[in-house]
Amino acid sequence: MTTRIVYTDLDGTMVGPRGSFWHTARRDLTADPAAALLALHEAEVPLVLVSGRTLEQVVEAARIFAADGAIAELGATITWDAGRGTHRLTGALPAEYDGRAPMDVMAELGIVERLIAEHPGRLEWHAPWHATHTTDALLRGRVDPLSVDAWLAERGAGWLTLKDNGAIPATSRMTLDDDPLPPRVYHLMPRGISKGAAVAWDLERRGLTPDDAVAIGDSVSDLDMAPAVGRLFITANGAAVDGMAGLLGAVPNASVTDAPMGEGWAQAVLASVREG
Numbered sequence: 001m002t003t004r005i006v007y008t009d010l011d012g013t014m015v016g017p018r019g020s021f022w023h024t025a026r027r028d029l030t031a032d033p034a035a036a037l038l039a040l041h042e043a044e045v046p047l048v049l050v051s052g053r054t055l056e057q058v059v060e061a062a063r064i065f066a067a068d069g070a071i072a073e074l075g076a077t078i079t080w081d082a083g084r085g086t087h088r089l090t091g092a093l094p095a096e097y098d099g100r101a102p103m104d105v106m107a108e109l110g111i112v113e114r115l116i117a118e119h120p121g122r123l124e125w126h127a128p129w130h131a132t133h134t135t136d137a138l139l140r141g142r143v144d145p146l147s148v149d150a151w152l153a154e155r156g157a158g159w160l161t162l163k164d165n166g167a168i169p170a171t172s173r174m175t176l177d178d179d180p181l182p183p184r185v186y187h188l189m190p191r192g193i194s195k196g197a198a199v200a201w202d203l204e205r206r207g208l209t210p211d212d213a214v215a216i217g218d219s220v221s222d223l224d225m226a227p228a229v230g231r232l233f234i235t236a237n238g239a240a241v242d243g244m245a246g247l248l249g250a251v252p253n254a255s256v257t258d259a260p261m262g263e264g265w266a267q268a269v270l271a272s273v274r275e276g
Contacts, residue, residue: 003045003212003272004045004046004208005206006045006046006213007048007195007202007216007225008050008217009050009219011051011166012166012167012237013216013238014262016261016262024262025261025262032263035266036265036273039269040272041066045273046067047065048067048071048199048202049061049062049070049071050199050215050225051071051072052073052187052221053073054072058072058079059083069202073189074193076088076198080205087201089192089197090190091189092190102189103133103135103136115152115188118151119141119143121175122176123139123143123176124141124175125140126139126185127173135190137188138186139162139186139187139188140185141176142177142179145161145164149162159190159191160189160190161191163189164219164220164221165184165187166221167182167183168184195222195224196228197228199225210227212230214231214272215228215232216234216269217235217238218234218237218261223254226254231253233256233267235261236258236260
């Protein structure tokens with residue numbers, strides 16, 4: 001395939017520990033991601049950031065990395081032209097709430113507070129970063145998304161789903177129960193909104209096809225991009241997560257990098273440039 005565009009997740013993929021572009025998963029300094037990014041730009045292959053971060057955050061990150069566009073809140077908003085162009089996906093948000101932000105609807109229904117109360121010590125707001133999200137409730141903890149989805153459906157909120165966006169380090173600001181497993185970031189959001197749906201919309205806007213595109217990620221939510229692109233790379237740190245190997249087995253166009261995070265991201269980018 002000829003790579004004409006690259007879509008990439010940010011945290012745990014393009015950037016590593018504490019969001020650093022210059023450190024490996026072991027916290028050693030590295031210039032590999034920067035060299036790969038330069039090679040991508042020199043090859044004139046557009047880069048689009050795809051993240052769970054807010055619109056404002058991804059637009060700023062796109063400026064820093066000279067990206068050609070960005071996708072925010074796990075696929076909720078596609079933006080281009082330095083944030084001047086935007087398109088929002090609403091997914092399965094019920095028609096009675098048309099025109100309203102999903103977070104406003106969830107607040108009115110009290111659904112997040114009820115869900116957290118159902119999982120004491122296992123689920124909480126991903127504070128302070130949750131405060132500015134408009135489409136998804138940003139949470140952290142250790143829960144089973146499928147069980148949560150069943151709980152939502154039983155309460156008439158089956159239009160919502162809980163998406164796993166990868167592991168994060170435990171910190172003192174968290175009030176979760178002690179557990180040897182690292183906490184994970186979750187996005188509670190309307191069904192039908194995904195990174196893959198956003199990538200598909202953006203490709204159509206650009207007049208490109210899935211065969212023109214490569215995606216890079218590290219989490220279950222990044223697997224959603226697989227049907228929208230010709231090839232998906234998962235960095236080694238994401239592939240090592242419990243249960244990911246089985247999921248990857250069902251994604252025929254997915255490959256795993258040799259290295260984790262930024263180093264693995266660089267491997268995927270350079271492989272894509274060579275293909276281009």
